[in-house]
Amino acid sequence: xxxxxxxxSPVDAKWISLGxxxxxxxxVAPVPSMPDTTSAKYRVRAKDAYGTGEWAESSPVITIxxxxxxxxxxxxxxxxAYLVSRMAPPxxxxxGWFVGAVRxxxxxxxxxxxxxxxxxxxxxxxxxxxxxxxxxxxxxxxVSKGNYVYWASTYGGVTVYAGAFDATTTTGxxxxxxxxxxxxxxxxxxxxxxxxTPDGTKLWWTANTKNSTYPNGFNLRVGSIPILPDGxxxxxxxxxxxxxxxxxxxxxxxxSPSIDFLNGIPVIAISQDRPFLNTGLETGTNKAITxxxxxxxxxxxxxxxxxxxxxxxxYKGGSYDQSSPMVIRTPNGKLHVVWHGTDSSDxxxxxxxxSNATTGADWLATPKKLVKGQNASITSDKNGKLTIxxxxxxxxxxxxxxxxxxxxxGPYTVAAGTVPASMYDPTFQTEFTIPPTFxxxxxxxxxxxxxxxNKKPVVTVTSPNDxxxxxxxxxxxxxxxxxxxDVGDVVxxxxxxxxxxxxxxxxxxxxxxxxxxxxxQTLTYRNKRIWLGSTDITGRDLLENTxxxxxxxxxxxxxxxxxxxxxxxxxxxxxxxTISGQDGDLGTFMQPPTVDYSAVDPEGNTFTFTEYxxxxxxxxxxxxxxxxxxxxxxxxxxxxxxxxxxxxxxxxATDSAGSYSERVYTFTRTETHIEFVLNxxxxxxxxxxxxxxxxxxxxxxxxxxxxxxxxxxxxxxxNNALDASPTWEDATNAVKTNRGYxxxxxxxxxxxxxxxxxxxxxxxxxxxxxKLNGFxxxxx
Numbered sequence: 001x002x003x004x005x006x007x008x009s010p011v012d013a014k015w016i017s018l019g020x021x022x023x024x025x026x027x028v029a030p031v032p033s034m035p036d037t038t039s040a041k042y043r044v045r046a047k048d049a050y051g052t053g054e055w056a057e058s059s060p061v062i063t064i065x066x067x068x069x070x071x072x073x074x075x076x077x078x079x080x081a082y083l084v085s086r087m088a089p090p091x092x093x094x095x096g097w098f099v100g101a102v103r104x105x106x107x108x109x110x111x112x113x114x115x116x117x118x119x120x121x122x123x124x125x126x127x128x129x130x131x132x133x134x135x136x137x138x139x140x141x142x143v144s145k146g147n148y149v150y151w152a153s154t155y156g157g158v159t160v161y162a163g164a165f166d167a168t169t170t171t172g173x174x175x176x177x178x179x180x181x182x183x184x185x186x187x188x189x190x191x192x193x194x195x196x197t198p199d200g201t202k203l204w205w206t207a208n209t210k211n212s213t214y215p216n217g218f219n220l221r222v223g224s225i226p227i228l229p230d231g232x233x234x235x236x237x238x239x240x241x242x243x244x245x246x247x248x249x250x251x252x253x254x255x256s257p258s259i260d261f262l263n264g265i266p267v268i269a270i271s272q273d274r275p276f277l278n279t280g281l282e283t284g285t286n287k288a289i290t291x292x293x294x295x296x297x298x299x300x301x302x303x304x305x306x307x308x309x310x311x312x313x314x315y316k317g318g319s320y321d322q323s324s325p326m327v328i329r330t331p332n333g334k335l336h337v338v339w340h341g342t343d344s345s346d347x348x349x350x351x352x353x354x355s356n357a358t359t360g361a362d363w364l365a366t367p368k369k370l371v372k373g374q375n376a377s378i379t380s381d382k383n384g385k386l387t388i389x390x391x392x393x394x395x396x397x398x399x400x401x402x403x404x405x406x407x408x409x410g411p412y413t414v415a416a417g418t419v420p421a422s423m424y425d426p427t428f429q430t431e432f433t434i435p436p437t438f439x440x441x442x443x444x445x446x447x448x449x450x451x452x453x454n455k456k457p458v459v460t461v462t463s464p465n466d467x468x469x470x471x472x473x474x475x476x477x478x479x480x481x482x483x484x485x486d487v488g489d490v491v492x493x494x495x496x497x498x499x500x501x502x503x504x505x506x507x508x509x510x511x512x513x514x515x516x517x518x519x520x521q522t523l524t525y526r527n528k529r530i531w532l533g534s535t536d537i538t539g540r541d542l543l544e545n546t547x548x549x550x551x552x553x554x555x556x557x558x559x560x561x562x563x564x565x566x567x568x569x570x571x572x573x574x575x576x577x578t579i580s581g582q583d584g585d586l587g588t589f590m591q592p593p594t595v596d597y598s599a600v601d602p603e604g605n606t607f608t609f610t611e612y613x614x615x616x617x618x619x620x621x622x623x624x625x626x627x628x629x630x631x632x633x634x635x636x637x638x639x640x641x642x643x644x645x646x647x648x649x650x651x652x653a654t655d656s657a658g659s660y661s662e663r664v665y666t667f668t669r670t671e672t673h674i675e676f677v678l679n680x681x682x683x684x685x686x687x688x689x690x691x692x693x694x695x696x697x698x699x700x701x702x703x704x705x706x707x708x709x710x711x712x713x714x715x716x717x718x719n720n721a722l723d724a725s726p727t728w729e730d731a732t733n734a735v736k737t738n739r740g741y742x743x744x745x746x747x748x749x750x751x752x753x754x755x756x757x758x759x760x761x762x763x764x765x766x767x768x769x770x771k772l773n774g775f776x777x778x779x780x
Contacts, residue, residue, distance in 0.1 A: 069120040069453035074415050074446035077115050077124040077438065078102060082445050086326065086377050087141035087193050087258070088112070089421035090436045090447065092429075094146045096120070099167045100421075100438050101130075101142055101151070102445045110136040112153065114174075116167060120453050121436060128165070130175050132156075137175075141194045143203070148231040150196065152182060152205045154189035160207050162194070162225055164233045178232045182223055183239040186211045190218050193259045193268075196227070198426065203227055206242075206257040206268050214246040220254040220270060220292065242268075242292060245281065245304040250274040258326045260426070262335055262360045268292045269325035269337050275313050276302050285319040289339050289353075291327070293360050314355045314363040317341050323350070324375055328424050330384040334358050336404070338388055340374040350374045352390050354405050368405050373397060377420045379435045382428035387435050389420035396420050396439045414448060417441045423449070429559055455485035457554040457562045459493060460516075464550070468569040470525035472603045478505060478523055481516035482554035482562065490557040493519045497530055497538045498549055505552070528573055542571045575602040576661040577623075577653035585646075586667040592633035593667050597651055600625045605655040612650040613637060623653060641669045673713065674772050676759040680721065691753045695719045698779040699740040700731060700757055704772045709765035714758075717741060720748035721756035728758060740778075755779055 004020035066073060082102040090100040098117040103110060111131035115124040130137050135156035142151045144167075151174075152162040160183040165174045182205050190208035197204065203225045208218040220242040226234035245253045252273040259268045268291070274281050275288035280303060282288075291312045292305075305311060314337060315322060322341035329335050335357050340350040352374075355367040373390035380386050385402045396417040399410035417439040423430070430436075436449035461480040468476060484491045493505040506519035524531045528541040542548055547568050554562040577599045586593050601607050604625075611618040611631050618631065631649055641647055646666045654660035678685050698717050706712065715735040718726040731741035763770055 066122070068122075069451040071121045071448050072434070072450060074417075074439075074441075074448040075122065075124070077445045077447050078113070078126070079444050080104070080106070081443050082113065082440075084419045084421050084438045084440050084445055085140050086324070086375065086419065086421045087139070087191065088151075089142075089377065090121075090423045090438055090449075091142060091144035091149065092423065092425060092436070093144060093149075093167055095168060097147075097168065098124075098436060098447075099142075099144065099149055100124075100447070101140055102438070103137075103140065104129075107131065109134065110138070112137055112140045114149070114167070117447075120451060121447055121449055124447065127171050128167070128174050129172070130163075131173050132175055138189060139191045141192050141205075143194050143196050145196055145200055145227065146231060150194060150203050150227075150233075152192045152194045152203075152207075154192055154207065157188050158186050159184045160186075160189065160192060160205065160209075160221075160239075162203065162205060162233060162236070164203075164227075164231060166231065180225060180233050180236050182225065182236050183207065183209070183221055186221075187215055188218075190255055191257065193257050195259045195261065195266075195426070198261055198264055201227055203233065204259055204261075204266050206259045206266075208255045208257055208270070213241070214244060216246040216248040217251040217253045218255050219243040219245060220257055220268065222259075222266065222268070222294075240306060240308070242306050242309050243304060244306070245274070247274075256324050260327045260329055260335070262293065262329065263333060266294045267327060267335060267360060269327035269339075271323050271325055271339070275316060276305065276311050278302065280304065282316075287317040287320060287322045287341070288313050289315045289317075289322045289325050289337065289341075289355075291335075291337070291357075291360065291363070312361055312363060314357070315339075315341075315353065315367045317343060320344070320347070321350075322353075326376065326378055328378055328380060329426065330380045330386070331382055331428050332384060335360060336378060336380070336386060338376040338378040340376055340390070343369075346372070352376045352388060352399075354378075354388070356404055370405060370408070371397070371399060371411055375419050377422040377437070379422045379424040380428070381432060381435075387422065389414070389422050389435070389437050389439075391418045391420060391439075394418070396437075398434070414439075415441070415446065417446060431558060452558070454489075454556065454558040454560040456560040457482050457484040457489075457491050457510075457556050458513075459552055459554040459562045459565055461552050461565045461567065464567055464569070466567050466569075468567065469572065470530075470569060471572045471575055473524070473526055475522055475524045478521040478550070478552070479519065480552065480565075481518045482506070483513045483516045484510035484554075484556055484560075485513045486510060486556070486558070487512050489560075491517050491554055492556075493517070493552065493554045495521075495550060495552045497542075497551075500537065500539050503532065503537055510556070525571060528571065544571060544573050546570065574605075574655070574657045574659050576659035577601040577605075577607045577655055579651060579653050579661055579663040581663055583664045584666075586649075586665050588668040588670050590670055590672070592635070592638045593649075594633075595631040595649055595651070595665055596628055597631070597663060598626055598628045599623055599653045599661075601653075601655050603655070603657075605657055607653050607655040610652045610654070612648075612652070614641075614647055615650070638669070643669055643671055645669075672763050674759070674761040674763075674770060676757070676772060676775075678721070678756045680754065680756070686754075689755045690722070691755070694746065694748075694753050695743060695755055695779045697740050697742045698731070698755055698757075699777040700735050700759075701738065701776040702735060702759065702772065703774045703776070704761070704770075706761065706770060707766040707768035709763075709767070710770045711762050711764055712736060713760045713762040715760075716758040717743070718756050718758075719743045719745055719753055720750065721754040722750035722752055723748055724750075726756065 005018040006015040088101045114128040138154035140153045149167045162182045163179040186209040188210040192207040206222040223239040225236045243254045254270045256271045272288045320342040325339040352370045355364045357363040373392035376390040396414040397411040401408035420439040422435040422437045431452040434450040459482045463479040489510045492507040494502040508517040530537045550567040553564045579599045609623045610620040649665045651663045716728040717731045727745040734741040
């Protein structure tokens with residue numbers, strides 16, 4: 001048994017056939033393109049093909065949603081009978097939003113309304129308008145750059161206005177927003193067209209007008225307006241009168257202008273009801289499509305054309321109307337013109353016609369007559385594929401060609417409607433299989449199109465962590481991965497330090513988000529910069545004590561860029577040597593303390609040690625990494641140190657780059673006794689106290705100050721001081737009573753006799769300073 005199936009569309013309020021002759025269950029049927037549903041649901045039913053069975057409906061009912069960017073079932077931009085201008089098609093902002101404009105003729109006066117879609121054409125919302133207080137805004141042309149929309153419109157039949165606004169932030173009436181007067185003082189205005197120079201620096205406009213100088217027919221005027229770095233418009237140039245013919249018999253001498261660029265030079269396609277000759281104008285009846293170019297490389301010498309412009313007729317239709325030309329260029333710079341017109345073979349029904357040129361003077365000898373229709377809108381993708389939307393018999397149709405219409409596919413019927421306006425992006429950034437298009441329908445303006453919605457890559461960084469401190473010679477890994485949902489996209493990972501040049505970290509072909517593309521770079525910090533092997537990544541010295549930024553991101557081959565991932569880090573130019581131990585107080589000493597130490601340099605530089613005692617250098621010498629050294633205080637320096645106060649030993653290690661570190665120790669010298677003994681290593685002592693004969697007695701007088709609590713603990717004397725073991729005799733009482741002392745020793749082992757004195761004074765409980773300033777006396 002065979003079956004037939006239908007789907008009920010709540011949008012269209014009818015059942016739509018899915019086909020017949022289904023012979024198996026479950027029934028698998030292609031569903032036609034349908035608008036999204038919200039609260040209402042689609043229903044599916046089936047019955048046997050002979051009509052003898054009952055319709056059986058699906059349960060549950062289904063919701064249909066078109067793919068992101070693939071709006072093949074047209075959706076309403078506005079549910080009102082607004083008008084579409086072919087020169088105001090949808091444009092795409094750099095953030096991916098769509099913006100388009102339609103004319104509201106129900107308002108008084110007429111206005112243009114801007115709609116935008118933030119979801120790739122699925123839904124549209126009014127956000128801005130152009131409305132004047134007292135006169136109609138007649139026609140409109142729009143283009144975009146970045147997130148700015150640029151427009152030119154006619155106003156009151158006398159003025160051409162131009163303006164610019166940021167379509168991501170602007171709302172309401174933009175008629176007063178960055179608006180300039182491009183031209184004024186005209187008697188009548190036809191249509192207007194705008195285009196941005198390939199370098200993005202100027203907005204060119206062109207309009208067909210009547211004025212007091214040329215009142216009897218439409219002529220062409222043109223001008224340019226600077227686009228300032230912030231996206232706004234500067235001061236317009238003076239408008240040029242391009243054509244200069246005025247004859248009421250031929251009122252449409254230059255109408256329906258469309259402007260673009262050939263090698264950066266403005267070119268304008270127009271429709272003419274009396275075309276140029278080399279020396280003047282055609283006689284009789286002759287309708288034509290003509291290209292005007294702002295230089296003298298085309299056919300010249302006509303008295304009805306501004307000397308700065310030249311012309312080329314690309315098609316002459318005799319007495320048959322040729323209308324609504326539109327000029328674009330493909331990525332290779334070639335010009336393409338489409339229009340509609342009749343001829344002797346088809347005197348009633350117009351046909352879509354097409355021609356192209358590389359230089360602007362080599363147009364096809366015989367333009368191509370493509371399909372029956374009118375109001376053609378042409379566009380190109382980044383590969384040069386051409387698409388023409390047009391209307392025929394109340395339907396919007398489409399034809400496509402990859403070989404400049406030597407052959408083409410279609411026509412494809414889109415939907416009921418008129419006046420299609422397809423997006424033309426001269427930067428060719430938006431990838432599409434069907435160009436985004438507005439068209440009029442009964443009681444609505446609709447949108448459809450199929451763009452390739454690029455999924456932006458995502459980058460994940462696993463190393464380094466934030467807050468990295470880089471010292472000389474340190475290496476660190478830049479590691480992570482990037483993912484891309486769009487299979488087949490080429491994904492590249494980049495990184496940079498601060499505002500330096502981007503560096504490639506990895507690249508690969510996406511296999512989907514489940515298969516990451518890994519990156520792993522080993523970077524080194526040395527000589528104040530970051531290096532990848534022998535390549536200087538930073539290009540300049542990195543300052544100390546400053547946050548630096550490592551930025552990592554991924555890009556695909558469809559201009560998709562991931563959010564940036566950043567890591568903050570700091571650098572240390574050169575570290576000083578590291579000295580062993582810790583600063584501290586050594587304590588209290590009656591004998592000179594010693595300090596052991598060693599050092600290493602983190603960067604392996606050579607270094608020098610300098611030792612100080614209370615700021616006075618003890619010694620300075622070249623150090624060896626890891627070797628142990630000792631600070632020693634000699635006796636002479638020691639006995640000169642004040643008692644019971646802190647003293648300082650300072651060790652400084654200075655590397656070859658001038659960086660140094662210090663280790664500081666403190667100590668206190670203390671004494672409980674003063675001891676005094678003659679030093680026989682001193683020649684002066686030997687001269688006075690070495691004797692030929694045996695001394696019999698000695699008188700010792702001490703120049704001293706002994707405060708309360710202190711005592712002379714002992715005074716010993718000997719007469720054989722040069723012996724290995726001198727015989728010390730106690731003369732304390734004799735010294736205290738200022739009497740001489742009689743030696744009892746009578747022997748020696750040394751060659752000579754010698755007298756020595758050994759004085760010990762005990763500090764005891766004295767709080768004042770004990771002083772022994774010298775001694776005197778005699779011996780015999």
